[in-house]
Each structure stands twice: as structure tokens, then as C-alpha cells.
Amino acid sequence: MFRIAIKGILGRKARLILTSLAVILGTSFLAGTSVFSDTLNRTFDNLFSDVFKNVDSYVRSTQVIEGNFGQEERQRIPLELVDLVKKVPGVSDAVPDVQAFARIIGKDGKPLGSDGQGPPTFGSVAMKFKGALWTISQGEWPMGPKDVALDEASAKNGKYVVGDTVKVVAQSGSREFTLVGIASYGDVRSPGGATFALFDPTTASEFLAKPGLFDDILVSGDGSKSDVELAKAINAAIPAKYKTETLTGAQITAETQDQIGSALSFFGILLKTFSFIALGVGCFVIYNVFSISAAQRQRENALLRAIGASRKQITRTMLIESIAVGLIGSIIGLVAGIGLSAGLSALLRAVNIDIPNGGLVVSQNTVVSTIIIGLIVTVLSAILPARRAGKVPPLAAMRATALEIAAPGRKRLITGFASIILGIAVVGFVMSGASNSYLGIGILLVFIGTIVLGPIIARPVALFLGRPAARFRGITGVMARQNSARNPKRTSRTASPVLIGVALVTAVTALAASIKGQIDDVFTAQFKGDYAISTDARGFGGLSPTLAIDLNKLPQVEKATGFGFLTVKIDGKGQYLTTVTPETVDGVWDIGLINATYADLKTSNIFLSEKTAKRKNISVGAVVQTTFADGVTRPLTVSGIYVNNEIGDYVANSHLVDGTPVVMFDVGVYIKTKAGADKAETVAALTAAVKKYGQGDLLTKQEYINKQSGQVNQLLGLIYGLLMLSVIISIVGIIITLLLSVFERQRELGLLRAVGMTRSQVRTTVRWESVITSLLGAVLGIILGIGLGWVIVFALKDQGLTSFKLPVGPTIVIMVMSFIVGLFAAIYPAWRATRVNILDALNTN
Amino acid sequence: MTPQTSTIAASAISATKVYGSGEDAVYALRDVSVDFYEGQFTAIMGPSGSGKSTLMHCIAGLDELSSGSAIIDGTDLSTMKDKELTELRREKIGFVFQSFNLVPTLTANENIRLPLMLGNNKGDEAWIQKVIGTVHLQDRLTHRPSELSGGQQQRVAVARALASQPRIIFADEPTGNLDSITGAEILTFMRKAVDDLGQTIVMVTHDPVAAAYADRIIFLADGHVVNEMTEPTAARVLDLMKSLGN
């Protein structure tokens, strides 16, 4: 039997190639994403072990606030500690270090660094020191208050050379420096695409943070003590009142690597999730190919059965074939995946995210898991068709043509409907209060039910969708319509991957449309001004608080108010605190205060959102103990509750931090102009004021609202990109099925050509069959996707998403795209169909 | 029988067909010259491998001759491109094959009109109705081939060949897969098409009884025309075949 299996494989190279193709694609995405995230991980690991190579000890504050999303804000330490540390026996040198927001303005006046979610822009210390993180590759170290050094990539992108004047914006405002040196970090031009402006310690502290304060101290030992002993000695030498800790070089390296690792792991999980979805879609394609090939070999198998092969032997033959296909496909997929990740890295380098060289990381794990998963998936997908092949009655050898038994079984009908109804019931329970975590099960059941019912739905729906083709394309359309309906199982198996892809795309689009709609409504209702100044630096740096003050001095401006953003600790948990300026915010932004006015917000007060108040079960008059980044806990009395929690859970007075070491930026400044102010003059005045800071974009109200919802587009783009993997596989699925159908219909095609069908008519027929199949998947996918989107929006009700918006435009686009996908997938199969040799086709008996 | 007319519907002139080359060359046709007259029912007979199908395929534009020419309606097929040949087959030639004659997804009616529909041609409706009536398919028109018997399927195939009023119909063993009674039905019908509708038919067959329905028989052997008979009867055909066999 094994020999027969091998012969079967070699005898049908085309089929082997087509089946392997599905496996190759699925596994290559898996391997590619895995290699890529491993490479990224190792890259950063190496980078930091390199950077901290000569740092023996690392001193920092123990006072830290961890926010909701893993970010942390650590208190700063005073300069006098540096001298303390230097005196510790075993220390050869110690330098203070600070890392804070700074944005370099390019020669053309445009700030460097990418907008939005791109890598951060930093200012830091560069100082000649054994354990220095930076090395100067050109020019000098920055020494005085007018000196700056830039990382290599920033210097290049900003078109700066040593000697130029460089403008940098930081917490304390914008300032001009002279470029004295170009620096590099480890062996890269700039770490992870971030930009760096580097100063001597005094300037860095004063310009980037607060005078005399630093983030940490880098220490290098004289070799007389081990790193651990040195750290202990330093720790002992620093009085407890400073609340510091001392780490060894190895510890800080590991910690930094961990931080980067967990940030990257989110990205890795995202990649992995979508490549698994793609692989799942690939399963359908593999299953379909094995089913078709079992059907096409029905006569051959029946003959084997007739001459004495057992069911088991037939089944085993097909399984052996699937093992071979799985193995070969996975190995090729692995190689293709490595190529794919090389492409991805090249892409990143092209957009200036520098990855230190060192080659791709192809871990043993990647190799083994890719091959095993590929093998398992292939064999699992082949089990059902193989069993079915074994069940072929010997009599089938005498039957005329290979036909898949298409009668819609009662069992299928019942299973499908039961699954859908159960799924809807589960979703219903969630809607009426059950936990959201059951939602996944409900959705999965509906999907499974739809796919089980597929073969039953396929025929009527394909016939319906094929109507226009039949009407307008004459006989070729009629035949395409009939062909797409002649083998409902096959058609539905081909359409299923399209269905899944389209459903996911539609759901994500519906979700995005709803979020955008909501943003639009909310901002239109709450923002009462005319202009906004926004910044892309989210959560890290931002607009100087003095900008709003400057703007209020303009004659055209009635009011300008800034919203700030602080990370604080409330009840032991990191929280975001939004700060507003009560004198100016009134009438510009409405947060929906209940029985309170902005005037009630003194520096000793805090406002809570209605939701937060409910959750914490506190009300006006309660005291909220709030720990700020300076380590000081301030008791804030609740003096108001507001409804519009889009602004955040907590609101405080921006003057609260005046005169404290707490660093505060505005994330946005909102402006209401005076009635009757000349528009052009207003814009000119505002623009000039903003330009002074070199940071922030002036936007009209509508532009601002569009920008807010535009951020959803970025995420949408990323998810679309990842879903492309699944879409590609479903396209390949259509191509493979069409090709197999064309092979199977050789005789019919020969006959048609003999009685006068031209090549272009043959092409048209195949093309429309493909379009109908693709649209079948798209229509069902859109229906499911809209349902899914609606359910997700509902589930996010607690997150503040209140209204579902039907993405009408995008839905039409998806339909048109599916149509194009159908046309595209048909190109090669249609060409093959025209190459059928009439005589050969007629002679095969 | 029909009076012999002198109009030539199709012909082969010094037709030679070679498969392969050198020592392995197989001559399917050697210098065959033959004319098929309009309004005549011609049968081609000969032992297996004698080149009957090859001759038919070459004259019908399904295959190319190695040398010599095939002419239909005054046009030399070797000068035509694939698209022109396809259109020629669609408009001027009708086909009936031994089996697998019909497109399984189309109804009998659609199969009958297939060549016309492919040419975006409505055809002569009165004529089509007459053809359908003659083959007694009125109440089977909406059926698909899988719902028809073998004989009915062949009748649909013959109706298809006639529906577009081609210059000539080629039938390769049209009754080869049928029992003798159903076969006789089809042959009677083809005969009627020639007599009543004025069709031109060329039929390949092994069966002397089938051949006896024709006006004229061409005998092939080893790629040559070896004999010819007009107004045949089954007995005479059988006799001749025996003598050729010697």
C-alpha cells in the first residue's frame, strides 16, 4: 500500500504541488512571524547587554508609580548623590543620567521622529565615562549649556552637521544649541528608531527635567569589588531618606531586556494570533484539496477495492500522502517563512527603524513547531476525506464520472442549525447580562454552524448570485452559474476561507466605524471651542503648559485651556489623572458636571467620573489619597462628579503641581476665539504662537475631531494588514479549487471547444464561476461580520461604546474587492482551461 | 434514396497524417482524397486503427493534417487560426460523438441550442422546433443529461448537431454505446434528417447494419481509401468487409 501511495503522489505532481501550496503558505506565515519576533527580541537583548556592558552599578529611586498599561513613572534623585557615590570605596567613576522627552526640530523646521504611535523622542546625557551608554563617533562630547550631540540617524534625518545650530523642544520650552558631536548607541545609529538629543549632565537636568534632578546614576567600579559587593557598598553609603536602590549592571540589563521583551511580546502575540487565523483558513483549503482529490480518485479507489484492497488500506494510502504533503509543505514553508521575515526586517530598515545586524534568529523552536504544526494540520485536514475515500463502494468503479454525493444530509441540516441557534442563544445570554467571556463560544458556534450549513446554502445562494452573470453574459454566464452550483460541497468549502476573512474584516471595520462615530459625536458635543493644538507625543512629553498661557494673551482668543496628563497612584494602583485649568476651561470643554462648576475644583480637590464614583462607591466630600511622581501623597477632596468620562476617570486642578518637582505636559490645548475675530488673523496669530514652541499642530475643530478618529485608522490598517495573510490563503484556495475543477472537466471543456466555444468564452466561464464563488463567501461573510461587529460593540458597552454604526461604504468596498479577488483568482485556471487539448479530452474514456 | 448532387460540402485532398517521426512514425492517413456531397449520408468504415476518426477530426477542424488539405465549404482549413476554426465548427459543422456528448450542467434544451448560444445567435426558431419535434424531445427539454437515457442523450446530441443548420454533420460511432433498437432509432432519425431536412452527414461506424442507412460508404484500411460502395445493404457491406479482410 505504501508503494501505491508513493506512486499516487508522484503520478499526480500537479495535485501534490497544489495541496502543498496551501500548507506552504500557512506554515510560512507561522515561521515568518516567529523568526521575525525572535530576531527582534534578540536584537534588543544584544543592544542592551552591549549598552550596559561597562556599567557596574546603577542607582535609582525606589519611588515608582506603575500605570495601567505597564508604563512607570519613577521619582527623580538629586545631584548630590553623585558625589556620595563617587566616594564609596571601589567606585572608579559615577555619572548622573536622565532620560526625558525632547524633540529635535529639523533644519526645515519640522520636528524629527514619526508621528503618532511611532518610536519616542528622547533627551538624555552624553558624557565621557567608562560606562557611558553613548559613544561619540564624530566631533566632541557636549560640555556646556549651549552644546548638544545627536544620535546618528537624527543628525542625518535632520540634515545637521557638526557646527550647526539645532533647535530642541523639551519640558522647559524650546532652546537653540550648537551641534558639537554625533553619537551612536551600542552599534546602532539610533536605538529602535527613537531620536536622541544629548547634553552634559547639568544642561540635561535643567533643560529636560528640573535643575539638580536626575533619573539615575551610572557607576563603574575600579575592579577591587565584585558587582554585587559594589552595589551593596553603594546602597549602604546612601542615606535611607533618599529612598534609592542600587542594581548591578547585570540586573539593570536584564530588567531593561525584560521591559523591551514584554513590549515586544504583545507585538509577537498579535503576529502569532493572525498567523494562526491564517493557518486555520489554510486548513479549509487543505481539506478541500484532499476532498476533491478523493472524489477525483473515486473510480481508481473503487477499482482497488474491487480487486481486494481493504477500506483501511485506501484510507491509509491517502493519509500517507497527506503526511508526505504535510512534511514537504512545512519544510518549504519554513524556508519561505525565513525569507519572509528577512523581507519584513528589510521593510523596517527602509522606514528607518534600525535593527542591529546579526542575522535572523531561526530558533530550534521555530523549526520544530513549524514542521510539527504543519504536519498535524495537514493530516488532520486529510482524515475526513481519507475516511470517505475508504468508504467508496467497489461498485463505484463502474459508474461514469466522479461525482461528489451532494444530497444535503438531514444530519448536516440539524447539526448546522443547532449550532447556530445555540450560538445565538449564548450571545443572547451575554446580552442579557452573562459574562462577556462566553461571547467567544457563541460566536464560534455561529461560525461553525454556518460553515456546516455551507453546502446546503451554497447551491441556492450561488444560483442567486449567478443570475446577473447568466442574464448578461449569455451562455457562458449560464454555465458559470451552473458550474458554481454543481458541486455545492466543493463550492462552499472554497468559499469558507473567503467567508472567514471577509467576516473578520467586516467585523473589524464595523467596530472601527462605531468607534469613529462615537468619537465624532463625543467631541462634537463636548468641545465647544474653534481650534485645538494637538501633539502626537502621547503619554510621553507633550506641549509646554506655558503655551496655553501665551495663547490667552492673544487679542483674538477668548479662552485657551490645556489638558494635562499625570500618572499617579490612587489606592495603590497606577492611574491617569487629567489636569484642567479651571479659570480657562469653562465654556471650552464640557465634561458634564453634575451639580458642580469648574470653580469647585481647587488645588486640594478632585473630580471623579460618575462611573468611577459608582465603582469606588464614594461621593462628593470623600477624600482620595493620591500619590504623585514626586513621592508625595496628597489628600484630595472630591468636589464634583462628571458624566463625560472620555476625558478620564479623575480630573484635578493643573495648579496642583505648581512649585513641585512633578513634571507636567499638556496633551492638548483647546481654544475658543472671540466672536468677530478675523479668521485669517486669528489663524496667523495662533500659528505664530505655536511655532515658537516648535511642537504641536494647530487644527480646526473638525480637523481635530477627524484626527482623533484617524487614530483608529492606524490600528485598523495594522489589523487589515495582518488579515491579508488569511485573504491571500483564501485566494490561493480559490485558485487551487478552480484548477482542480478545470482538470476534472477536461472532457466537458473539450466538448465545448469542439462544438464552438472560443477560448475567450472558456475564460469568461471560469472567471464568472470564480467570481460567484468569491461573492458567495463575501456575502455570507459580510452578514456574519456585521453580526459579529454588532456583538463586539455591544460587549464593549462598558468601555463606553454606545452605538453600533453600519459601515455601509466599506461593506460595498469589500463586495467590490471580493469581485476583483474572484477575477484575479481565475486568471491562471482560466488560462489553463483554454489550453485543454480538444482531441485528448474527447479521447479520454 | 436521395438523388446524388454534385455540390461538395467537404473534402480531403491528398490528406496525410503522421504521428511521431523517423522510425516511430505512425501513418494514420496516407494520401487520402475524398469528397463528401451535400445532402448525402456518407458512412466511413474500416478496421480499428485504420484512420477513420483521424480523417473525420482533420476535416472537421479538430486536428491538423501533416500534409494535403481539408476543405469545408470551399475554405482550406490549414489557413485558419484557432478562433476562425472555432467559429467554423460552431456555425458550419455539427458533431455527434460516441459518448459524453452533452454538457452535464445544461438542460436538454440548452444543450440543443448550445452552438447557437455560443455564437450569440437565436437561430431559426421554427427549424429548431421542427428538429425537437422530429427527435421527440418536446417533453424532455428541461431535463439535464443525467436524467436522460443513453438513447435520449444521443437524440439530444443529434438535435444539437442539426439545430444550427450546419453545412455538414460529423458523427463518430454515434450508436456505438447503444442497444440495437435505440441505435436504429437514432439512425432512422439521421436518415430522416438527410431525406426530409436536406442535411449532409458523415458517420464513422463499425456496424454494417448502421452503415446500411447511408447513401454511400467509404472503406478505409491502414490509412488508405480502399473501396467505396453506394446504395449499400447490410449483407453487401458484410460481404465486402469479408473480402477486404482477406
Ligand SMILES: Nc1ncnc2c1ncn2[C@@H]1O[C@H](COP(=O)(O)OP(=O)(O)OP(=O)(O)O)[C@@H](O)[C@H]1O
Ligand atoms: N495521438 C496519437 N499519437 C500517436 N498515434 C495516434 C494518435 N492518434 C491516433 N494514432 C494512431 O493513428 C492510427 C489511426 O487512429 P484512428 O483513431 O484514426 O483509428 P480509427 O480508425 O478511428 O480506429 P477505431 O475504429 O478503433 O476508432 C492508429 O494506428 C492510432 O494508433
Ligand SMILES: [Mg+2]
Ligand atoms: Mg475511432
